[in-house]
Every structure is written in C-alpha cells, then in structure tokens.
Amino acid sequence: MSTEAARTAPAPGALLLCRAAPGRVAPVAGLLREPMQLTRAGDAWSVLVPEGRPWRDGAEPVDRVATGWATALAVGAPWPVLALWWDADHAGFTLASGFRRPVGFVWLASGVPAGEDEAMRTFAARMGLDPVLDVQDLDRLTETDSAADARSRLRGLLAVLARAGVSLPAELVPGEPAGRLREAAARRPDSRPVERPVERPGRREAGAGHDPVDHHTRLGPWMPWTGGPKARALALAQLAAGLPLLVRGLRRRGGGWATAGALLLAHGALGLTYDLTRRRD
8 A cells, every 4th residue: 555545544443332221331341441432322222432552553453353342242241232343445344242153244445345245144133123124225235336435335334223223423433533433422421431340359348238239230231140050151151252262362462352252251250259159158
C-alpha cells in the first residue's frame, strides 16, 4: 500500500453489540480489562466501544482481538455478542453465543464478499431473524455489488439487525477510528465507562456479614446458575474451553484469544471454588 493510500485508509476499529441492557453487560465487560465505553444500542441491546490498544499497538489484528473479546463475553452469559470490526483491507462481523463456535462473514475493503454463504444463514438462525425476508436481505450482502464497499456492507447488516431491535446511535458509524467512536460514545447521556472489577474473595464478604443473595445477584449476569449440578458442569466446560484458547493465544501472541482463554479459566475456577464453598457452608 502506498504512503498516500495508507493515510486515507480506514483506521482499524471495532464495536461489540450485546443483546442485554447496559446494567447486565457492565460487570461482564469489566473482566476484559480493556478501556471501553458502554451505551445503549436499542431497547434490548448495548454497545461497547473499545479503546483498541491491542491492534493499535500492532500486537494482533483487529478481527482476532474482536473475536476473542466476543467469545469471552458470550461464554456463560445468557445473551449473544456481535463484534463488528474493520481495518484498511477488510471488514466483517463475528457472532458469539455460549459455547458454540463463533460464526461470521468478511468483506474486502472494496466490498467483495470473502465469506461463505452458509455462515450468513447460520448467523440469521442464531439471531432469530426471519428465515425468508431477513435471509433474503442478508444473501444480498454476500453477492457482488460494484457500488458497495466494506463500510456500506456493515451498514446493510445493521439495517437488517434493526428488525431484531438493534439501534446503533447515529454517531457510532462503523469504519470510523476507534478513538473517535469512543469519544462520541462518551458524550451520550446514558454512556458509562467500563471499569475493572474489584476482586473481593467470597469468604471475606461472608465474614463481613454480606447477604449471600446479593453475591448471587452480582454473579448473575455472568453465571446463569448459582450452585448445583448445572453450575459445576458450566464451570468444568469453561475450564475445558479456556485452556486451549489460552495456549493458542500464547503461541500466536494473540491478545484476544489469550484474554478469552484466561477469562474462561478464571471464571471456571471461580465457579468450582464457589460451588465447593457453598456445599461446605
């Protein structure tokens, strides 16, 4: 790419759409330990606008980071996470939901489709979109269109998702630099910065006389079950899924996958520890 083209090419960026209210997303997003701004994106949706240090520092491509974050947020949570991402050469999305394999699609900067049609149909099914009308519109995004570039493809995707309740604020335009998007999100009246969680051992809370029900409430957005066979099964599954992700991230020096793996391992260990403590008590 020439120097002039590099100056005019879109800066990498990403948006994370969560199918949950900001109050439920905030405690989970804090576990990513990435500076982000959180605001509403519809009645039942929220959007996280990351600062973007991993790809800005050149540690890992934006698509890998965004996919890792979406996977980490979605595992164990009762709502899906949709990552929209873009850089100078590509743009695309990744949908993560539970322990299922993430699904997504990619376009070249010129708008040429570089993904599989079947992935788009899987995406529609997992999002609960209309299997006829919505899928027809999504299929058009997988066809060649000389008048469409990668940014317009993302806008077309958001137009379809509007029928599922997604209403991205007008100032949060996919394709804009991450810093500019974060500043725009911060100016919204319902916006809040995502803060790192304060680690408080469960024993210390119990000793201080805290109501254990309140502890369950704080864990609720991240752990659907609080104790019992389902909680143990979820914790074990998180440990099993987290280890290979962490190894993969460390081998490839991939911040997104390493974060997802470490988060899964930590949360799985927390779940097992909490379950053992609960049974002793």
